[in-house]
Amino acid sequence: MAVKDFETSKEGIEIHLAANHIGHFLLTNLLMPKLEAASPGARIINVSSIGYMLSEFRFDDWNFQDGKSYMPWLGYxxxxxxxxxxxxxxxxxxxxKGIYLFSLHPGLIYGTNLGVHLDEESLKVLTEIALERGFPPLEDQRPKSSSEGCATGLVAALDDSLEVEAGKSGAYLSDCVIENPREYARDSDNxxxxxxxxEELIGQKFSY
Known part of the structure:
Protein backbone atom coordinates (compact mmCIF):
# COMPACT_ATOMS: atom_id res chain seq x y z
CA MET A 1 0.00 0.00 0.00
CA ALA A 2 1.30 3.41 -1.09
CA VAL A 3 4.80 2.19 -1.97
CA LYS A 4 6.80 5.42 -2.11
CA ASP A 5 8.99 4.91 -5.15
CA PHE A 6 7.87 3.57 -8.51
CA GLU A 7 8.58 -0.14 -8.73
CA THR A 8 7.55 -2.83 -11.17
CA SER A 9 7.29 -6.58 -11.29
CA LYS A 10 9.87 -8.39 -13.40
CA GLU A 11 7.35 -8.13 -16.25
CA GLY A 12 7.41 -4.33 -16.00
CA ILE A 13 3.98 -3.92 -14.37
CA GLU A 14 3.58 -1.26 -11.66
CA ILE A 15 4.00 -3.05 -8.35
CA HIS A 16 0.56 -2.36 -6.81
CA LEU A 17 -1.22 -3.53 -9.95
CA ALA A 18 1.03 -6.56 -10.26
CA ALA A 19 0.79 -7.66 -6.63
CA ASN A 20 -2.82 -6.72 -5.88
CA HIS A 21 -4.54 -7.62 -9.14
CA ILE A 22 -2.57 -9.27 -11.95
CA GLY A 23 -1.18 -12.06 -9.79
CA HIS A 24 -4.63 -12.81 -8.39
CA PHE A 25 -6.18 -12.66 -11.86
CA LEU A 26 -3.76 -15.26 -13.20
CA LEU A 27 -3.99 -17.53 -10.15
CA THR A 28 -7.79 -17.48 -10.16
CA ASN A 29 -7.96 -18.44 -13.82
CA LEU A 30 -5.39 -21.21 -13.40
CA LEU A 31 -7.46 -22.60 -10.52
CA MET A 32 -10.68 -22.58 -12.54
CA PRO A 33 -10.73 -26.36 -13.26
CA LYS A 34 -10.62 -27.00 -9.48
CA LEU A 35 -13.30 -24.40 -8.84
CA GLU A 36 -15.56 -25.90 -11.50
CA ALA A 37 -15.07 -29.35 -10.00
CA ALA A 38 -16.16 -27.98 -6.61
CA SER A 39 -19.30 -26.34 -8.00
CA PRO A 40 -22.08 -25.51 -7.71
CA GLY A 41 -21.31 -23.44 -4.67
CA ALA A 42 -17.62 -22.52 -5.00
CA ARG A 43 -16.84 -18.89 -4.15
CA ILE A 44 -14.04 -16.54 -5.13
CA ILE A 45 -13.38 -13.69 -2.70
CA ASN A 46 -11.32 -10.64 -3.68
CA VAL A 47 -10.12 -8.44 -0.83
CA SER A 48 -10.36 -4.86 -2.04
CA SER A 49 -10.39 -1.71 0.10
CA ILE A 50 -12.33 1.47 0.67
CA GLY A 51 -9.16 2.95 -0.82
CA TYR A 52 -10.63 2.24 -4.25
CA MET A 53 -12.49 5.55 -3.82
CA LEU A 54 -9.23 7.42 -4.35
CA SER A 55 -8.96 6.55 -8.05
CA GLU A 56 -10.70 5.05 -11.04
CA PHE A 57 -8.77 2.47 -13.05
CA ARG A 58 -6.36 4.46 -15.20
CA PHE A 59 -6.93 2.75 -18.53
CA ASP A 60 -5.02 5.46 -20.41
CA ASP A 61 -2.03 5.40 -18.06
CA TRP A 62 -2.18 2.28 -15.88
CA ASN A 63 1.65 2.15 -15.65
CA PHE A 64 2.06 5.82 -14.77
CA GLN A 65 4.12 6.61 -17.87
CA ASP A 66 6.64 4.06 -16.65
CA GLY A 67 7.00 5.96 -13.42
CA LYS A 68 7.05 9.52 -14.73
CA SER A 69 3.55 10.29 -13.40
CA TYR A 70 3.63 7.93 -10.43
CA MET A 71 1.64 8.73 -7.27
CA PRO A 72 1.74 6.09 -4.51
CA TRP A 73 -1.87 6.42 -3.36
CA LEU A 74 -3.22 6.34 -6.89
CA GLY A 75 -1.23 3.20 -7.58
CA TYR A 76 -2.77 1.51 -4.57
CA LYS A 97 -21.35 -22.37 -13.68
CA GLY A 98 -22.47 -22.04 -10.08
CA ILE A 99 -19.29 -20.21 -9.03
CA TYR A 100 -19.98 -17.04 -7.04
CA LEU A 101 -17.79 -13.99 -6.55
CA PHE A 102 -17.62 -11.21 -3.98
CA SER A 103 -15.23 -8.35 -3.30
CA LEU A 104 -14.95 -6.59 0.03
CA HIS A 105 -13.47 -3.89 2.23
CA PRO A 106 -12.21 -5.57 5.42
CA GLY A 107 -11.98 -2.32 7.40
CA LEU A 108 -9.22 -0.20 8.90
CA ILE A 109 -7.21 -2.87 10.69
CA TYR A 110 -4.37 -2.08 13.04
CA GLY A 111 -1.56 -4.46 13.87
CA THR A 112 -0.66 -5.50 10.31
CA ASN A 113 2.29 -4.60 8.09
CA LEU A 114 0.11 -3.01 5.40
CA GLY A 115 1.15 0.49 6.46
CA VAL A 116 4.89 -0.15 6.42
CA HIS A 117 5.42 2.49 3.71
CA LEU A 118 3.40 5.20 5.45
CA ASP A 119 4.86 8.27 7.07
CA GLU A 120 3.69 11.79 7.91
CA GLU A 121 4.11 13.02 4.35
CA SER A 122 2.19 10.12 2.76
CA LEU A 123 -0.66 10.58 5.26
CA LYS A 124 -0.77 14.28 4.39
CA VAL A 125 -1.09 13.43 0.71
CA LEU A 126 -3.79 10.87 1.53
CA THR A 127 -5.77 13.54 3.38
CA GLU A 128 -5.53 15.92 0.41
CA ILE A 129 -6.69 13.30 -2.11
CA ALA A 130 -9.40 12.08 0.24
CA LEU A 131 -10.89 15.57 0.50
CA GLU A 132 -10.93 15.92 -3.27
CA ARG A 133 -12.56 12.53 -3.78
CA GLY A 134 -15.14 12.58 -1.01
CA PHE A 135 -13.34 9.79 0.83
CA PRO A 136 -14.52 9.20 4.43
CA PRO A 137 -12.04 10.79 6.88
CA LEU A 138 -9.81 8.28 8.61
CA GLU A 139 -10.82 9.69 12.00
CA ASP A 140 -14.41 8.69 11.23
CA GLN A 141 -13.47 5.07 10.69
CA ARG A 142 -13.35 2.89 13.77
CA PRO A 143 -10.23 0.73 13.73
CA LYS A 144 -10.82 -3.02 13.79
CA SER A 145 -8.91 -5.81 15.44
CA SER A 146 -7.49 -8.57 13.26
CA SER A 147 -10.40 -10.82 14.28
CA GLU A 148 -12.95 -8.15 13.38
CA GLY A 149 -11.14 -7.56 10.12
CA CYS A 150 -11.70 -11.20 9.15
CA ALA A 151 -15.46 -10.99 9.62
CA THR A 152 -16.51 -9.55 6.25
CA GLY A 153 -14.33 -12.05 4.39
CA LEU A 154 -15.92 -14.91 6.30
CA VAL A 155 -19.39 -13.60 5.50
CA ALA A 156 -18.50 -13.38 1.82
CA ALA A 157 -17.09 -16.89 1.81
CA LEU A 158 -19.57 -18.72 4.00
CA ASP A 159 -22.82 -16.90 4.69
CA ASP A 160 -25.75 -18.46 2.85
CA SER A 161 -27.90 -15.41 3.58
CA LEU A 162 -26.19 -13.64 0.70
CA GLU A 163 -28.65 -15.60 -1.43
CA VAL A 164 -26.24 -16.09 -4.30
CA GLU A 165 -29.01 -17.67 -6.30
CA ALA A 166 -30.82 -14.29 -6.31
CA GLY A 167 -28.19 -12.68 -8.52
CA LYS A 168 -25.93 -11.16 -5.89
CA SER A 169 -22.74 -12.69 -7.27
CA GLY A 170 -20.30 -9.91 -8.06
CA ALA A 171 -21.39 -7.78 -5.09
CA TYR A 172 -19.12 -5.64 -2.90
CA LEU A 173 -19.32 -5.98 0.90
CA SER A 174 -18.29 -3.74 3.78
CA ASP A 175 -18.98 -4.31 7.48
CA CYS A 176 -20.49 -7.69 6.58
CA VAL A 177 -23.23 -6.28 4.32
CA ILE A 178 -23.57 -5.57 0.61
CA GLU A 179 -22.85 -2.00 -0.49
CA ASN A 180 -22.89 -0.35 -3.89
CA PRO A 181 -19.40 0.82 -4.86
CA ARG A 182 -19.01 3.90 -7.00
CA GLU A 183 -20.20 3.55 -10.57
CA TYR A 184 -16.74 3.34 -12.14
CA ALA A 185 -15.93 0.32 -9.95
CA ARG A 186 -19.04 -1.65 -10.96
CA ASP A 187 -19.41 -0.60 -14.58
CA SER A 188 -19.61 -3.66 -16.84
CA ASP A 189 -17.76 -1.93 -19.69
CA ASN A 190 -14.89 -1.05 -17.37
CA GLU A 199 -5.12 -11.01 -20.44
CA GLU A 200 -2.80 -8.85 -22.53
CA LEU A 201 -0.46 -8.23 -19.59
CA ILE A 202 -0.11 -11.93 -18.75
CA GLY A 203 -0.08 -13.04 -22.39
CA GLN A 204 -2.84 -15.59 -21.91
CA LYS A 205 -6.56 -15.69 -22.73
CA PHE A 206 -9.34 -17.28 -20.71
CA SER A 207 -12.80 -18.00 -22.06
CA TYR A 208 -15.84 -19.05 -20.01
Missing amino acids: AQSKTANILCTVGLAARLKK AEKLWLLS
Whole structure:
Protein backbone atom coordinates (compact mmCIF):
# COMPACT_ATOMS: atom_id res chain seq x y z
CA MET A 1 0.00 0.00 0.00
CA ALA A 2 1.30 3.41 -1.09
CA VAL A 3 4.80 2.19 -1.97
CA LYS A 4 6.80 5.42 -2.11
CA ASP A 5 8.99 4.91 -5.15
CA PHE A 6 7.87 3.57 -8.51
CA GLU A 7 8.58 -0.14 -8.73
CA THR A 8 7.55 -2.83 -11.17
CA SER A 9 7.29 -6.58 -11.29
CA LYS A 10 9.87 -8.39 -13.40
CA GLU A 11 7.35 -8.13 -16.25
CA GLY A 12 7.41 -4.33 -16.00
CA ILE A 13 3.98 -3.92 -14.37
CA GLU A 14 3.58 -1.26 -11.66
CA ILE A 15 4.00 -3.05 -8.35
CA HIS A 16 0.56 -2.36 -6.81
CA LEU A 17 -1.22 -3.53 -9.95
CA ALA A 18 1.03 -6.56 -10.26
CA ALA A 19 0.79 -7.66 -6.63
CA ASN A 20 -2.82 -6.72 -5.88
CA HIS A 21 -4.54 -7.62 -9.14
CA ILE A 22 -2.57 -9.27 -11.95
CA GLY A 23 -1.18 -12.06 -9.79
CA HIS A 24 -4.63 -12.81 -8.39
CA PHE A 25 -6.18 -12.66 -11.86
CA LEU A 26 -3.76 -15.26 -13.20
CA LEU A 27 -3.99 -17.53 -10.15
CA THR A 28 -7.79 -17.48 -10.16
CA ASN A 29 -7.96 -18.44 -13.82
CA LEU A 30 -5.39 -21.21 -13.40
CA LEU A 31 -7.46 -22.60 -10.52
CA MET A 32 -10.68 -22.58 -12.54
CA PRO A 33 -10.73 -26.36 -13.26
CA LYS A 34 -10.62 -27.00 -9.48
CA LEU A 35 -13.30 -24.40 -8.84
CA GLU A 36 -15.56 -25.90 -11.50
CA ALA A 37 -15.07 -29.35 -10.00
CA ALA A 38 -16.16 -27.98 -6.61
CA SER A 39 -19.30 -26.34 -8.00
CA PRO A 40 -22.08 -25.51 -7.71
CA GLY A 41 -21.31 -23.44 -4.67
CA ALA A 42 -17.62 -22.52 -5.00
CA ARG A 43 -16.84 -18.89 -4.15
CA ILE A 44 -14.04 -16.54 -5.13
CA ILE A 45 -13.38 -13.69 -2.70
CA ASN A 46 -11.32 -10.64 -3.68
CA VAL A 47 -10.12 -8.44 -0.83
CA SER A 48 -10.36 -4.86 -2.04
CA SER A 49 -10.39 -1.71 0.10
CA ILE A 50 -12.33 1.47 0.67
CA GLY A 51 -9.16 2.95 -0.82
CA TYR A 52 -10.63 2.24 -4.25
CA MET A 53 -12.49 5.55 -3.82
CA LEU A 54 -9.23 7.42 -4.35
CA SER A 55 -8.96 6.55 -8.05
CA GLU A 56 -10.70 5.05 -11.04
CA PHE A 57 -8.77 2.47 -13.05
CA ARG A 58 -6.36 4.46 -15.20
CA PHE A 59 -6.93 2.75 -18.53
CA ASP A 60 -5.02 5.46 -20.41
CA ASP A 61 -2.03 5.40 -18.06
CA TRP A 62 -2.18 2.28 -15.88
CA ASN A 63 1.65 2.15 -15.65
CA PHE A 64 2.06 5.82 -14.77
CA GLN A 65 4.12 6.61 -17.87
CA ASP A 66 6.64 4.06 -16.65
CA GLY A 67 7.00 5.96 -13.42
CA LYS A 68 7.05 9.52 -14.73
CA SER A 69 3.55 10.29 -13.40
CA TYR A 70 3.63 7.93 -10.43
CA MET A 71 1.64 8.73 -7.27
CA PRO A 72 1.74 6.09 -4.51
CA TRP A 73 -1.87 6.42 -3.36
CA LEU A 74 -3.22 6.34 -6.89
CA GLY A 75 -1.23 3.20 -7.58
CA TYR A 76 -2.77 1.51 -4.57
CA ALA A 77 -6.27 2.82 -5.29
CA GLN A 78 -6.17 1.72 -8.92
CA SER A 79 -5.30 -1.83 -7.87
CA LYS A 80 -8.18 -1.90 -5.38
CA THR A 81 -10.62 -0.66 -8.03
CA ALA A 82 -9.28 -3.48 -10.20
CA ASN A 83 -10.22 -6.01 -7.49
CA ILE A 84 -13.84 -4.89 -7.62
CA LEU A 85 -14.01 -4.69 -11.42
CA CYS A 86 -12.43 -8.12 -11.78
CA THR A 87 -15.08 -9.52 -9.44
CA VAL A 88 -17.84 -7.95 -11.54
CA GLY A 89 -16.36 -9.21 -14.80
CA LEU A 90 -15.72 -12.76 -13.68
CA ALA A 91 -19.10 -13.04 -11.95
CA ALA A 92 -20.80 -12.31 -15.26
CA ARG A 93 -18.71 -14.97 -16.98
CA LEU A 94 -19.36 -17.64 -14.37
CA LYS A 95 -23.00 -17.08 -13.46
CA LYS A 96 -24.07 -20.25 -15.27
CA LYS A 97 -21.35 -22.37 -13.68
CA GLY A 98 -22.47 -22.04 -10.08
CA ILE A 99 -19.29 -20.21 -9.03
CA TYR A 100 -19.98 -17.04 -7.04
CA LEU A 101 -17.79 -13.99 -6.55
CA PHE A 102 -17.62 -11.21 -3.98
CA SER A 103 -15.23 -8.35 -3.30
CA LEU A 104 -14.95 -6.59 0.03
CA HIS A 105 -13.47 -3.89 2.23
CA PRO A 106 -12.21 -5.57 5.42
CA GLY A 107 -11.98 -2.32 7.40
CA LEU A 108 -9.22 -0.20 8.90
CA ILE A 109 -7.21 -2.87 10.69
CA TYR A 110 -4.37 -2.08 13.04
CA GLY A 111 -1.56 -4.46 13.87
CA THR A 112 -0.66 -5.50 10.31
CA ASN A 113 2.29 -4.60 8.09
CA LEU A 114 0.11 -3.01 5.40
CA GLY A 115 1.15 0.49 6.46
CA VAL A 116 4.89 -0.15 6.42
CA HIS A 117 5.42 2.49 3.71
CA LEU A 118 3.40 5.20 5.45
CA ASP A 119 4.86 8.27 7.07
CA GLU A 120 3.69 11.79 7.91
CA GLU A 121 4.11 13.02 4.35
CA SER A 122 2.19 10.12 2.76
CA LEU A 123 -0.66 10.58 5.26
CA LYS A 124 -0.77 14.28 4.39
CA VAL A 125 -1.09 13.43 0.71
CA LEU A 126 -3.79 10.87 1.53
CA THR A 127 -5.77 13.54 3.38
CA GLU A 128 -5.53 15.92 0.41
CA ILE A 129 -6.69 13.30 -2.11
CA ALA A 130 -9.40 12.08 0.24
CA LEU A 131 -10.89 15.57 0.50
CA GLU A 132 -10.93 15.92 -3.27
CA ARG A 133 -12.56 12.53 -3.78
CA GLY A 134 -15.14 12.58 -1.01
CA PHE A 135 -13.34 9.79 0.83
CA PRO A 136 -14.52 9.20 4.43
CA PRO A 137 -12.04 10.79 6.88
CA LEU A 138 -9.81 8.28 8.61
CA GLU A 139 -10.82 9.69 12.00
CA ASP A 140 -14.41 8.69 11.23
CA GLN A 141 -13.47 5.07 10.69
CA ARG A 142 -13.35 2.89 13.77
CA PRO A 143 -10.23 0.73 13.73
CA LYS A 144 -10.82 -3.02 13.79
CA SER A 145 -8.91 -5.81 15.44
CA SER A 146 -7.49 -8.57 13.26
CA SER A 147 -10.40 -10.82 14.28
CA GLU A 148 -12.95 -8.15 13.38
CA GLY A 149 -11.14 -7.56 10.12
CA CYS A 150 -11.70 -11.20 9.15
CA ALA A 151 -15.46 -10.99 9.62
CA THR A 152 -16.51 -9.55 6.25
CA GLY A 153 -14.33 -12.05 4.39
CA LEU A 154 -15.92 -14.91 6.30
CA VAL A 155 -19.39 -13.60 5.50
CA ALA A 156 -18.50 -13.38 1.82
CA ALA A 157 -17.09 -16.89 1.81
CA LEU A 158 -19.57 -18.72 4.00
CA ASP A 159 -22.82 -16.90 4.69
CA ASP A 160 -25.75 -18.46 2.85
CA SER A 161 -27.90 -15.41 3.58
CA LEU A 162 -26.19 -13.64 0.70
CA GLU A 163 -28.65 -15.60 -1.43
CA VAL A 164 -26.24 -16.09 -4.30
CA GLU A 165 -29.01 -17.67 -6.30
CA ALA A 166 -30.82 -14.29 -6.31
CA GLY A 167 -28.19 -12.68 -8.52
CA LYS A 168 -25.93 -11.16 -5.89
CA SER A 169 -22.74 -12.69 -7.27
CA GLY A 170 -20.30 -9.91 -8.06
CA ALA A 171 -21.39 -7.78 -5.09
CA TYR A 172 -19.12 -5.64 -2.90
CA LEU A 173 -19.32 -5.98 0.90
CA SER A 174 -18.29 -3.74 3.78
CA ASP A 175 -18.98 -4.31 7.48
CA CYS A 176 -20.49 -7.69 6.58
CA VAL A 177 -23.23 -6.28 4.32
CA ILE A 178 -23.57 -5.57 0.61
CA GLU A 179 -22.85 -2.00 -0.49
CA ASN A 180 -22.89 -0.35 -3.89
CA PRO A 181 -19.40 0.82 -4.86
CA ARG A 182 -19.01 3.90 -7.00
CA GLU A 183 -20.20 3.55 -10.57
CA TYR A 184 -16.74 3.34 -12.14
CA ALA A 185 -15.93 0.32 -9.95
CA ARG A 186 -19.04 -1.65 -10.96
CA ASP A 187 -19.41 -0.60 -14.58
CA SER A 188 -19.61 -3.66 -16.84
CA ASP A 189 -17.76 -1.93 -19.69
CA ASN A 190 -14.89 -1.05 -17.37
CA ALA A 191 -14.88 -4.64 -16.12
CA GLU A 192 -14.57 -5.94 -19.68
CA LYS A 193 -11.80 -3.47 -20.53
CA LEU A 194 -9.88 -4.57 -17.44
CA TRP A 195 -10.34 -8.25 -18.34
CA LEU A 196 -8.88 -7.71 -21.81
CA LEU A 197 -5.98 -5.64 -20.45
CA SER A 198 -5.23 -8.26 -17.80
CA GLU A 199 -5.12 -11.01 -20.44
CA GLU A 200 -2.80 -8.85 -22.53
CA LEU A 201 -0.46 -8.23 -19.59
CA ILE A 202 -0.11 -11.93 -18.75
CA GLY A 203 -0.08 -13.04 -22.39
CA GLN A 204 -2.84 -15.59 -21.91
CA LYS A 205 -6.56 -15.69 -22.73
CA PHE A 206 -9.34 -17.28 -20.71
CA SER A 207 -12.80 -18.00 -22.06
CA TYR A 208 -15.84 -19.05 -20.01
